[in-house]
Amino acid sequence: MRILVINPNTTVAMTEQIGRAARAAAASGTEIIAVNPIDGPVSIEGYYDEAFSVPGLLAEIAKGDATGISAHCLFR
Numbered sequence: 001m002r003i004l005v006i007n008p009n010t011t012v013a014m015t016e017q018i019g020r021a022a023r024a025a026a027a028s029g030t031e032i033i034a035v036n037p038i039d040g041p042v043s044i045e046g047y048y049d050e051a052f053s054v055p056g057l058l059a060e061i062a063k064g065d066a067t068g069i070s071a072h073c074l075f076r
Contacts, residue, residue: 010038016034037053057074
C-alpha cells in the first residue's frame with residue numbers, strides 16, 4: 001500500500017515531521033510519501049489560509065493519483 005500524506009501548507013520542515021510520524025505509525029510494508037504544495041500558505045491560521053491552501057492540495061492529490069497512490073491523508 002502507498003499512502004500519500006499531504007501537508008496542506010508549504011512548510012517543508014513540518015512535512016518532514018509529519019512524514020516521520022506517519023512512517024512510525026504505518027503498518028509494515030506500507031509506503032508513506034509525505035508532500036506539501038509548492039504554492040499556498042506557510043501555515044494555516046484561519047479560514048483564509050484554509051481556502052488559499054485548496055488549489056495546492058488538489059494539485060498534490062492529482063499528482064498522487066497519477067502515480068498509483070492507494071490512499072490520501074491530509075494533515076492539518
